[in-house]
Amino acid sequence: MQTPPLSFLVVLPVLLPLMAGAFLLLFDDRLRTLKVTVSLGTILALLAMAVTLLVATDRQGAIVQAVGNWPAPFGIVLVADRLSAMMLVLTALLACASFVFALARWHRAGPRFYSIFLFLLMGLNGAFLTGDLFNLFVFFEVMLAASYGLVLHGSGIARVKAGLHYIPINLVASSLFLVGVSLIYGVTGTLNxxxxxxxxxxxxxxxxxxxxxxxxxxAVAFLVKAAMWPLNFWLPTTYSAASAPAAAMFAMMTKVGIYVILRLSLLLFGADSGPSAGFGAHWLLYGGLATIAFGTVGVLASQSMPRLAGYSVLVSSGTLLSAIGFGDAAIIAGALYYLASSTLAICAFFLLIELVERGRAAGADVIAVSMEVFGDGEGAGQVEEEVGTALPMTMAALGGAFFICALLLAGLPPLPGFLAKFAMMSALMTPSEGISGSAWALIALLALSGFAALVAMARTGITTFWVPMQASLPSVKAVEFAPVAGILVLCVAMTVFGSPVMRFMTETSQALHAPSAYVGAVMPAPPAAAAPAVPEAGR
Structure with missing residues (x-):
């Protein structure tokens, strides 16, 4: 079997974090310099490989690595195309930001943090690269096992309670995964x-x-991970209880469910799948709309920033599921743009929340909301002696980052959240046939969810930065603020380079809707028919 160029890079995003994580288990956690160096070097190498694969797949299409040189469907294959390479880049970017943020203090909050973090990256990368359902289950379980450790990392009653909900739910999802895979294999005889x-x-x-x-x-197993309503009751509590770097990485874990549903719906239930074409699309559409509505109500009702971020994850997931349900290439192109921008924005917001809340009194959000409803009788009619005070540089930087996060989550111009929603709305309003009722519903929910995010972020920003209640100046290290600033700069860059980014998303969507190239790259070509023997002269 001929090995395509750069095929060795396809296996390294799985092999490298596995080897590094196992290597670090041999050393005591007190050797932090060694562990930080190896972990950070591994993450930076993963980012470099992901970017290389992104450029290569954009130029030459899918790249396949047959493990052990056994051809599909008999052997294990890892496949990198535009979609999986984009997910690898997003994973590596979030990993860089989260890990650097954790170096301030979270890497010392529990045992084996470095190995658990690397094993999580192994599971994520493997889920995006695998070409068969059985190995998808394997990587799915590796990812979940590592996430259990990250949910509980840092201890505390809130994290233990969240873990007691999170772990059983995902174990049930894993059981459903096995049942579904068994039925599919029993009918088709293959899992490739x-x-x-x-x-x-x-x-x-x-x-x-x-x-x-x-x-x-x-699909139910992955919709639990994608947090579609009514399977999403666990997410806001779990994500708000987790440590900041863990919650930032969990924003990527939710997209694993979105990725698998997008991949399988267009590959297995596309236009060429016969009577099964479009199977489940309506469930994805209406479930996505319900998820947006549920997340929007949650955003407005949230009285703390971590829960606000958790419900923002639900709005993001609902938007993507609805777009997949429509199945239109132009809508999914805009949804892919939205996937990248919303994932980066939520990651930055989770990291920023800890820095903002560090200088606030416990329960300040709840007290502020209560004051809005019932008022504050103290000081009525008094004149403040001081009109304003000089804003410290730390609070100015945090306030600026919070403002950009608000624009991103609300989908306001000129940032990529607006461009992505505009692309989806344009595709919804220019169909070959008339605009359907479900299209109008999605357009309305996109606008309402953005408005709700704007109201919630404005309310939170006012109570946090303008009228802080017994707040002290937070102590913020450069290693903590730099990842937040870097992610926000990337979001701005997605606006500046919006045309090439949108071109990549459009080509990715078109390739997903024409899966013959993917199938041709994975499956070996049938052997050519032997030429008929030419009789020798004189016989």
């Missing part, structure tokens, strides 16, 4: 995604019912 795409049209009527039941059960 590209091979499945070729076999689905030939499934008989009786087998198709069983196959679709397995696909539905499998």
């Amino acid at each position: 995604m590209a091979d499945l795409a070729g076999r689905i049209p030939a499934i008989g009527e009786e087998g198709r019912t069983l196959f679709e039941a397995g696909a539905a059960i499998l």
Whole structure:
């Protein structure tokens, strides 16, 4: 089997964090200089490899690595295309920001933090690169096992309570995953995604019912991770209780469910899948709309910034699920732009929350909301002696970062959240047929969710920066603020370079809607027919 160029890079995002994490387990946690050096070097190497794969797949299409040189569908294959390479880059960027932020103090808050963090990256990268459902389950479990450690990292009653909800729910999702995969294999005899795409049209009527039941059960497992309503009750509590770097990485974990649903819905249930074409699309659409509505209400009702960020994750997931439900290439192109911008924005917001709340009294958000409702009887009619005070540089920097996060989460111009929503709305309003009621519903919810985020962020910003209640100047280290600033600079760069970014997203969406190139890259070409033997002269 001929090895394509750069195919060795496809396996390194899985192998490198696995080897580094296992290596660090051999040393005591007190050797922090060694562990920080190895971990940070690994993460930077993953970022370099992800960017290289992104450029390579944009130029030459999918890159396949057959592990052990066994061809699909008999062997394990890892596949990097535009979508998976983009997810690798996002994962590496969030990992860089979260890990550098954790170096201020969180890396000392619990044992084995470095190895757990690297194993989480291994699971994420493997889930994005695998070409078959069985290994998707393996990487899914590695990712979840590492996330259990990160949920509990730093201890505390709130994290233990959140873990007691988070861990059983994900164990149930893993069980559903196994049931769904078993049904699919029992019908088709394969778990390779590209091979499945070729076999689905030939499934008989009786087998198709069983196959679709397995696909539905499998979808439920990933919709739990993607946090679609009503399967998302665990997310706001868990994400708000986790440490800041862990919550920032969890923003990427939610996108694993989105990625798998997007990949399988267009590869296995696209236009060429026969009677199963479009299977489950309406459920994704209406479930996504319900998730946006639920997240919007949660954003408005949140009385603390961590829960506000958690409900913002739900709004992001609902928007992406709705776009996948429509199945239109132009809508999904805008949704991919939104996926990148919203993931970066939520990551920066989770990190920023800890810095902002560090100088605030416990329960300040709840007290501020109560004062808005009931008022404050003290000091009525008094004239303040001091009209204003000089704003410290720390609070000015945090306030500026908070303002940019508000623009990103609300989808206001000129940042990429606005460009992504505008692209989706434009595609929704220019269909070949008339605008459907579900399209109008999504347009309305996109506008309402943005307005709700603006109101909630403005209310929080006023109570935090303008009328702080017994707040002291927070002590912020450069190693903590630099990751937040770096992520926000990347978001601004997505606006400045909006045209090439949107071009990449459009081509990615078009490739997903024409999966023949993906299938052709993974599946070996059938052997050419042997030429007929030419009889020798004189015989």
